Amino acid sequence: MTIATRRSSALVAALLASSALAAPALAADKTITIATHYNQEQMAPLLACFNQYEAENPGTKIVFQQASYRDFLQTIMTARVGGTSPDIYNIYSIWAPQLIDSGTLAEPPADVVDFVNENYGKGSVDAATIDGTLYGIPTELSVYQLFYNKKLLAEAGYDAPPATWDELAEIAAKVTKKNDQGNITVAGYAYGPTVANAVHVFYSQMYAAGVAPYSDDFRKTNFLDPRAITILERQGKLFADGSTSNSVTTDSFASSGAAMAIMANWQKQSLIDAYGDEFEATVGIAPIPDDGAKPGTMLYSFLWAVDSASKVQDESWALLKWLNSPREGGLSCTGQMLNDLGALTGNLGDLAAMETGDFFTKPFVDAIESGAAKSQPNVWQASEDDRILRSYIEQVWAGQMSAKDALTAADSEVTAILAEQDN
Amino acid sequence: MTDQQDRATRYGQAPAPLPDLIDDAPPLTLRQRISSKSVAPWIFLSPMLAFGVIFFLLPIIFAAYISLTRWNSLTAPRFVGLKNYEYLLTGDPKFWGTVWNTIYFAAGTLAVGIPLALVLAYAFTRAYGQAFWRSIYWLPMITNVVAVAYIWKFLLDDSFGLVNMALGKLGLPGPGWLTNPGIAMISVILVFVWMQLGHNMLLFSAGLANIDESYYEAARLDGASESQLFFRITVPLLKPTILFVLITNFITGLSYFTLMLVLTEGGPVGATNVTALYMYKMAFEDLRMGRASAVAYILFAFILVVTLIQLRVFRRGGVEAH
Numbered sequence: 001m002t003i004a005t006r007r008s009s010a011l012v013a014a015l016l017a018s019s020a021l022a023a024p025a026l027a028a029d030k031t032i033t034i035a036t037h038y039n040q041e042q043m044a045p046l047l048a049c050f051n052q053y054e055a056e057n058p059g060t061k062i063v064f065q066q067a068s069y070r071d072f073l074q075t076i077m078t079a080r081v082g083g084t085s086p087d088i089y090n091i092y093s094i095w096a097p098q099l100i101d102s103g104t105l106a107e108p109p110a111d112v113v114d115f116v117n118e119n120y121g122k123g124s125v126d127a128a129t130i131d132g133t134l135y136g137i138p139t140e141l142s143v144y145q146l147f148y149n150k151k152l153l154a155e156a157g158y159d160a161p162p163a164t165w166d167e168l169a170e171i172a173a174k175v176t177k178k179n180d181q182g183n184i185t186v187a188g189y190a191y192g193p194t195v196a197n198a199v200h201v202f203y204s205q206m207y208a209a210g211v212a213p214y215s216d217d218f219r220k221t222n223f224l225d226p227r228a229i230t231i232l233e234r235q236g237k238l239f240a241d242g243s244t245s246n247s248v249t250t251d252s253f254a255s256s257g258a259a260m261a262i263m264a265n266w267q268k269q270s271l272i273d274a275y276g277d278e279f280e281a282t283v284g285i286a287p288i289p290d291d292g293a294k295p296g297t298m299l300y301s302f303l304w305a306v307d308s309a310s311k312v313q314d315e316s317w318a319l320l321k322w323l324n325s326p327r328e329g330g331l332s333c334t335g336q337m338l339n340d341l342g343a344l345t346g347n348l349g350d351l352a353a354m355e356t357g358d359f360f361t362k363p364f365v366d367a368i369e370s371g372a373a374k375s376q377p378n379v380w381q382a383s384e385d386d387r388i389l390r391s392y393i394e395q396v397w398a399g400q401m402s403a404k405d406a407l408t409a410a411d412s413e414v415t416a417i418l419a420e421q422d423n
Numbered sequence: 424m425t426d427q428q429d430r431a432t433r434y435g436q437a438p439a440p441l442p443d444l445i446d447d448a449p450p451l452t453l454r455q456r457i458s459s460k461s462v463a464p465w466i467f468l469s470p471m472l473a474f475g476v477i478f479f480l481l482p483i484i485f486a487a488y489i490s491l492t493r494w495n496s497l498t499a500p501r502f503v504g505l506k507n508y509e510y511l512l513t514g515d516p517k518f519w520g521t522v523w524n525t526i527y528f529a530a531g532t533l534a535v536g537i538p539l540a541l542v543l544a545y546a547f548t549r550a551y552g553q554a555f556w557r558s559i560y561w562l563p564m565i566t567n568v569v570a571v572a573y574i575w576k577f578l579l580d581d582s583f584g585l586v587n588m589a590l591g592k593l594g595l596p597g598p599g600w601l602t603n604p605g606i607a608m609i610s611v612i613l614v615f616v617w618m619q620l621g622h623n624m625l626l627f628s629a630g631l632a633n634i635d636e637s638y639y640e641a642a643r644l645d646g647a648s649e650s651q652l653f654f655r656i657t658v659p660l661l662k663p664t665i666l667f668v669l670i671t672n673f674i675t676g677l678s679y680f681t682l683m684l685v686l687t688e689g690g691p692v693g694a695t696n697v698t699a700l701y702m703y704k705m706a707f708e709d710l711r712m713g714r715a716s717a718v719a720y721i722l723f724a725f726i727l728v729v730t731l732i733q734l735r736v737f738r739r740g741g742v743e744a745h
Contacts, residue, residue, distance in 0.1 A: 074707055077496045098710065102497030181590070181597035183582040193688060246602035246691050247581035384709040391517070394692045398604055413516065 049333035094382035124346020127301035190258035529676030540623035561621035630664030
């Protein structure tokens with residue numbers, strides 16, 4: 001045997017030996033990557049749970065990745081193109097139709113479907129369901145209600161929130177203050193610059209008026225329903241009356257720069273920070289005013305989903321089920337995180353274990369439990385649809401279009417987009 | 424036998440000798456080939472060429488293909504021919520509005536920014552502490568655009584902004600700088616001009632330094648006033664620089680959108696929604712990569728045509744000097 005041959009044999013033997021040693025370790029090591037829009041601080045309770053799960057399941061490693069909410073969908077896209085997609089996502093429910101159409105999301109196993117159906121409220125299950133198929137485990141719920149500043153209303157002579165939109169308009173006009181230049185310093189009512197600030201509010205008002213924004217099959221809009229047109233006309237009138245303007249945003253509510261706004265419950269912590277001890281004396285929550293229809297509003301939801309390309313799908317679903325199951329303290333790991341954030345959940349067990357009886361949270365929970373809060377429709381190209389609708393709503397606010405013309409144009413564009421899902 | 428030899432033999436002539444086809448020189452070694460004048464330059468250029476092909480040529484070709492497809496980047500592209508272009512040019516209710524906003528922005532930045540930068544550069548060439556002033560005016564260029572946008576948002580707030588408060592002290596009305604659809608684009612133009620002023624001033628300063636002082640001395644001896652010096656000597660001799668700044672600023676203006684993205688998000692009522700911003704949202708919010716690529720190509724064609732016209736019109740102005 002030559003020296004070279006001997007060296008080769010030794011190398012092969014060494015490689016075989018190292019492979020044999022490594023093989024059991026490789027078989028046992030499973031890494032589950034979880035991507036969310038929550039940051040490290042917000043994720044703290046869940047990160048502690050990840051450590052516990054790793055300790056209880058030797059060989060399983062959990063890696064957390066954070067991406068900003070704004071870039072989350074792009075991050076998923078880029079990761080999939082690069083073959084580095086996470087195993088578990090926490091996604092906004094309206095992204096689901098396109099992710100499902102592209103085969104990105106895996107269907108949960110039967111035990112997870114049963115788990116969700118048994119433990120979650122209908123609104124949140126609907127939000128995680130596309131075309132009759134459940135695609136994940138619901139997590140954070142956000143519900144819209146009317147926020148009002150008790151002190152500003154009291155200064156204007158009102159000791160109760162408006163029950164109808166006419167009352168709201170009357171109070172808003174009376175509360176509004178302007179400076180010498182005619183610019184609003186305290187607005188009666190506030191919208192905001194984001195798509196949600198206009199569109200979610202519009203949808204919530206539609207539900208409050210008893211009409212869903214889209215048809216049941218999500219192929220048509222209900223924007224041309226007379227009730228929808230009336231809602232937008234009334235919004236435009238608030239601008240025309242000078243009770244609000246583009247320069248006033250929902251952020252103004254936290255500085256008593258706006259007396260009323262339709263906002264979601266996740267604002268709670270920022271309002272506590274803003275008002276401190278005066279929080280309860282200042283902030284009030286009421287159902288969205290309409291003309292006496294049954295209370296109604298909109299909720300939107302996030303959900304845990306698993307990537308269809310994941311090589312650890314079974315382990316991922318098992319982890320998710322564990323993270324959302326009740327613990328000894330009552331709250332699940334996910335429930336604990338949402339509770340600490342001041343957020344709500346569709347998990348009925350968590351909802352019962354959370355302290356939701358305070359003046360702020362109770363109206364939101366009531367809306368979930370009573371079914372008054374309807375899920376945001378998971379329509380095709382929802383982000384684009386919403387952006388188009390916002391652009392037309394803005395034109396009504398600016399007095400450039402009538403509500404009917406604006407909603408006719410929005411309906412035409414959005415319906416064309418909805419038709420794409422069948423092509 | 425070659426045709427020529429065959430013909431010579433046929434007519435009784437002695438065949439012409441065969442050319443020496445065998446090269447006796449030894450073949451070049453690999454090292455010699457690499458160091459030869461025909462190969463070495465390409466080797467030195469290869470990193471840049473590879474960079475250009477990977478990051479410019481291939482994306483351009485890929486974008487051209489994608490513009491003919493419907494693609495959301497998650498599934499395979501679906502060929503749709505020229506439908507994206509057809510929709511944008513004939514069916515999209517917003518596209519032409521964004522084109523108008525783009526032209527408005529680009530032209531506005533030129534109309535306000537170029538004369539202002541020229542006058543200031545001219546003034547500072549005659550002032551003490553030129554370097555100091557240049558540095559001051561250059562500062563916005565090195566400030567992050569997000570920081571710039573936040574500062575100006577505070578300054579231009581309708582009710583509590585410093586600008587309107589100052590106007591209020593003077594008894595003047597306080598417009599909605601960023602909230603009035605009729606004014607918002609003007610505000611964006613002014614902020615952009617403020618950001619770009621130092622850059623343009625620097626270019627003009629370099630051009631002004633190349634003008635021989637003797638022209639001014641001669642003109643002064645002939646009794647020329649300061650304004651005559653500026654309009655009769657400075658401006659004509661600075662024409663190549665002016666044209667260079669005009670063309671580069673116009674191209675920048677046509678494809679710019681970052682300031683609008685962070686300052687106004689294209690609002691209010693789409694008043695500051697320029698084509699590049701529209702394309703960005705189309706691609707990364709709506710996941711319409713095909714249509715967004717078509718917008719990119721239309722914008723590219725538009726910029727190309729405008730640039731060619733500018734070069735043609737201004738050729739006599741000596742823009743080639745740059």
